[in-house]
Structure formats: structure tokens, C-alpha cells
Amino acid sequence: MIELAIAAVAVALASAAAYLWRRQWIDAALALVAGAALAALVNGFSLPAGRGPAADAASGDIAHAAEVTVDGDGLRAAQWHDLPARPLRWSAPDTPVLRLDFPHEMVRGRIFTLAVERGESGPARLQLLAENGALLAESKGEGRTISVQWMPPIAESLVLRARLLGKDGKPVAEGPVPFRVTDNEPLRVQGRFGAPSFDAQVLARLLQQSHAVLDWRVVLGKTITRAQTSREAIARPDVVVVDAAYVERLPASARAQLMAQTASGVPLIVLGANASDRSLWQREFQLALASQPDGTETRGELKMAVPALAAQAQGTWRDGGERIATRAWQQGRITWLSLADWHRHAITQPKALALWWQQVVDAAGVRRKVDMNWLAPAEMPLAGQRLEVCATGVQGSVRFPSLDQSLEWQRRPDKAGASCVAVWPRKEGWLAMETGAKGEARSAVYVYEDQDWPMWQAAQRRDATALYAARTPERVPAGRTPLPEWPFALAFVAAMLGLWWRERR
16 A cells, blocks of 8 residues: 555645645645545554553453453353454463264254264263163264264153263263254155065155155056055155156156156155166166176175166266265256165164165255254353354244243344344253244253363363454554554545635635
8 A cells, every 4th residue: 555655645745836836835735634644544554652451351341452362261152242353362272172063953763963073082982871871872983073873762852961981981071962852744755666675665664664654656567556655645745766667667758747846846766776778867867877796785884785787976976875876957856776685674773774764865855945943052052141042034033931031033144044132041951932923933942051061161162262363353563553544534535625615716
């Protein structure tokens, strides 16, 4: 900006010289004032000054401070959010911390996964305990991240406990793990198969165990079809499952109707074990099928057979997992499974098989449209601390029965499509909340005690403090204080108006 300042001064000197030549002393002075003010405005001058005392961020009174300091792990994100941006002097401690990751709300029938990230690697065990202390699941690992999985049997609000043990077997950290398990609307599945198979039979059983609504038909012969329907008719399925033989035998018009349904947004899963017509799949689906050696199996935990013809993830098709190919089809998605004989694991490894199929359904893009969605808190809610509750697709107000408080939703520009309110929970435990015209949308957030997960709290404070430091302005060099811009702008406008008025006289 120094070039613009020099240009402004040069123009001002030339104008002043012209006014002096005509003996217009006041006009010359106004021209000099306007030029000097514009130069100071664009260059941003600063004057020597001693560094004032830094303010403690924990006090909250930093409005007039040149910079702030903070001790230890820093402050929580909610505390930093309420403070103005100031240069920060802070060094993160080198003490170990933990970061936990788990869903705060999930649908019944899905696997609950708790992941703990440590600051260092080494042998450790992670245990998931019931409220009465009974061991539900345990895993061992040596990496920085250890995870444990468990499937909740019923829909309820749970407060389990997690315990991290070091290599010597002594507890490193322990604390509550709260989450809610809800009953979702049953998945509507349409199945069409050109030949009977144990795999399709086991898949139907898995879907029934998850309370899915089925419309299942298997061709047994030229004129014989076995139908299996649930308690209600399916107007529009959430996902369609077919085998390759069924698609190959469909008339062109029926096949086009099936693909139009997929294009409208209904995911299609194809069991490719009995595929035989390579040219059809290449011509109509741009899917290349390659021959496989006899006896080929997958390498994962669940050993599955690879059929004679397997899909190749190339062109518009992408790799969706081992021997799984997927591609977008307008608004929908097609997922091809080059796998067979998974029915062998239905007895020996039923949970692992159910988890694998859950991952396949997720990869297929099966999603439920929801009008509103509660967002998980960005940090651990603590009693007596500011808590931000956010949701999407809401309007009006949200009520907290235990606080006897109703607040209007406020849009947040930093959270796309979300509205938020701020509350101060009074005690630990579940904090119920409800919104909607009649309070029909209900949820709850768990409020932790101050002593819960101290190493996780330290990690969150460090992350929030580092984020605040990244968004604050740069420090002014020692011994310099920047001059405010508004006086120069005011002087420039006043001088120019004075010149204009004198020229108009």
C-alpha cells in the first residue's frame, strides 16, 4: 500500500502548488490535509508505544486488551465463541490426552462403535461396560486408535462406561458413554430373483430380523414363483435387491422400467453370482465382467467365494469394497456384488455377517429422507456451562421441560441450514428437549459431570484454543501501536467537502 500512499501525497502536493500559485491559501491547506489523510488511510500507520499488559482470557474481560493469554489446556469452544478476536499467547501442554468418537444417537439394529484416539501408541485394551459393570465388549490394539463394537438389543437411552487399560493392565481413563437407540421406520425392501439360492434365503432372514418390510419373489421354474410378503404393501421401496439372472431374463421394457425406478432414486443391489450374459451388462450398464479362476475367495474376515464372472471397477464403476463395484445412475445407485456363499456364515458368524450386510446397504446409498435432524453437540456438555443445541429443518421454538424454558430457534450462518439455541444445564444426566407445533420431535442430550473424562476435556480445550489462535489477527510488532482508520477517513471526507464548497462559491 506504500505506492498508493506516495501517489496520494504527490497528487496533494501538486494540487497545493496549483492553489498557491493562485494565492488560494485555504484551498492549498485543504488539499494537503486530504492527501495526508488518504495516505494514512491506505498505508495504515502505527506509532511507537510500549506493550500494554496482556489480559487473561479466562476472566472474559479482554475487550480493551492488545493480546490475551491463557494457561494450561485453554478454554472450551463455547467460552472462546463469546470472546472478541485478539492475538493469543499460549503454548499447548505436552501431557497425554484422549479423543473419543461415538454416535450420540443411532437406529436399533446397527452396530455401536466407540473409538478412542490416544496421544501415543502401545499395547492397550478398551472395554465397554454395562451400567451394572458387566463387560459387554473388549478389544485390544497397539495403534494410536482403538475401537470396540457392540450391538444394542433394544431401543432405549443408555449410559454405558468405557475403560481404557494400559499395557500393565492398570486403568488409564474411564468414564460414561451415553447414547440413544431409537426405533426407525422399517426398511422397505423389494427382492426379485431369477433362481433360488441359499444366499438369497439368508439375506431375507437377516432383513426380517431387522424388522424390514419385504416384497420377496423367487422364480422356481417357468411357471412357479415363490412369493414372500410382509404385513403391508410397498408402494415405493427403499432399496431393490435382484440377482443377475433375473435382470438377464427380463424383457427389454421391464428392464427399462427397473432402471427408471433406479434413476428416480431407489438404490439397486445386484447379486452377481449367477451372471452369464457379459454382452448385456457391458452394453446396457457399461459393466465389464472378467473370468475368475475356480476356487477364488475373498481375503477378509468373512471368507466368501468369487463367482466365475466378477465385475471390474473401471470407467463409471468404482470400488465399493472387496469384490463390490458401484456406480451412480442418475439420482440412484447400482451396487454389484461379485460374491457368493455368504450363507455359510449365518450360523458360525451371524453378527459379523449382519455387520457386513449393513456396510453393503450403506455403500449402496440407502438413505431415509428426514424432515428434521438433531445435531450432536460439538463438545462435551457440562453442568453449569453454556450448551449449544442445534437442529436442521426446524422453526418456531424448542422446549426444555426440566429447565421449564422455551427458546426461539436462531439461524446460524456458520452452520449451513441449521438453527441453534443456547442453554445452561443445571445438573448432569439426560436433558430432554422437544420441538414442533405439538412437541412431536423429541430428543435428549447427555450432560456430563465436571470430573468425567478429564483427558478428553483437555483435548477439546486444546483444539478449541488452537482454533481461536488461528482465527485471531496477527500480533503487532513489539513497541508499535496501529492508528485507527476512522479519523483519517473523516479528515479526508471533510477536506474534500471543503474544497468542493469553496469551488462552488
